[in-house]
Amino acid sequence: MTVNDDSFTNWKNREEIAESMIPLIGKLHRERDVTVLLHSRSLVNKSVVSILKTHRFARQIGGEELSVTETLPFVRALTELDLGPSQIDIGMLAATYKADDRGLTVEAFTAEAVAGATGANKIERGEGRDVVLYGFGRIGRLVARLLIEKSGSGNGLRLRAIVVRGGGDQDIVKRASLLRRDSIHGQFQGTITVDEANSTIIANGNAIKVIYANDPSEVDYTAYGIKNAILIDNTGKWRDREGLSGHLRPGIDKVVLTAPGKGDVPNIVHGVNHDTLKPDEQILSCASCTTNAIVPPLKAMEDEYGVERGHVETVHSFTNDQNLLDNYHKSERRGRSAPLNMVITETGAASAVAKALPDLKARITGSSIRVPVPDVSIAILNLQLKRETSREEVLDYLREVSLTSPLRRQIDFITAPDAVSSDFIGSRHASIVDAGALKVEGDNAILYLWYDNEFGYSCQVIRVVQHVSGVEYPTYPAPAV
Incomplete structure (x- = not known):
């Protein structure tokens, strides 16, 4: 048998193993509200190839590929346990099991590692929480996709309604079409139908009422059977407490x-300060x-090295706030054509750091350049540290943070030498450390941080909503503190 035959046979064997995982992962999700992760990446509703690619990605951060032959026994062990709602990272289980020298079986080790989610310790599944989207633009539609994706168990967040201003003919049909097809993020994963007579979009079985209103004061949500809901305002029209209070209908x-948010409205970055709410x-x-x-990696660097001061320069994709062609705009440069120019503009991110990290005493400045790409941005974080270090030490530290720390859902890590912005479309992390671009000299470190400013941010929004709703389930094995 040739090397090619060996490789192909090996691939087919791994395909078969990954295929056997799918019904187990699906059953855990639907029946017990358990989300199976692999290094913080969900394996729920994933294809065979996607599962294999996620395992292979472990090579980028862990140094070697993780095989489905290593993780399948953990998935099987989970199905035999009396699990409650939780998130369980089989990549972490496999890694910690390999490092354990007690000679436990996979079943015994798994039972011990997830004991907080089993038996008398498990969380009881609740009724779920109603969610309303006010506004249905770029972020609104991506948040809608995520809410629909996560509704599989029927016990979490339930998207009940979307509030928009009245449009013209076939308004609801056009809005459903924008949810169904996206030029950047691709096709909606599932089916969407429209009930025009009842002003309802049905997405993967979720009936979503479309409510037309020009102002929050026009809506009584209880008339639609909505109660105790979390409303997500995607318009940005109201940003202070007085304006946003108008939604408390x-x-x-x-x-x-x-x-x-402005004034005394808490600015929350999940993973950093959500516990202060x-x-x-x-x-x-x-x-x-x-x-x-920028806040999660800034916190990570402050925790380990201390930060004297810093500057963040963001190279940001253009947004709907800019003009396609030169035209009047209230801002000085944003009126110039977004697809044709690099546009220097301001960013409030540096000043917002103080709200999310009040204990950070370092002064952080910031500026931004909008560039002609439709999605994915990069933040260049230039830090003066409180002690000298080396590039290798910082790389090892940030790799470990991305794998085992409480910030592992926020910070990702990539070593690919040829990575470019489009590679990060659809990333669910708030920030991705580019290992190849990192620069360290003495007490100066420059981090290059990619982020999908649409989808990655929408994932952070969902995490915050899950937290305040009470359906943010614990993750096992517990991250290192």
């Missing part, structure tokens, strides 16, 4: 803004995409 319990807080902000990209 019958049926709405909390308001989450997908833009930086008071249970009775009704109005909060998820800050900006750039704030979410």
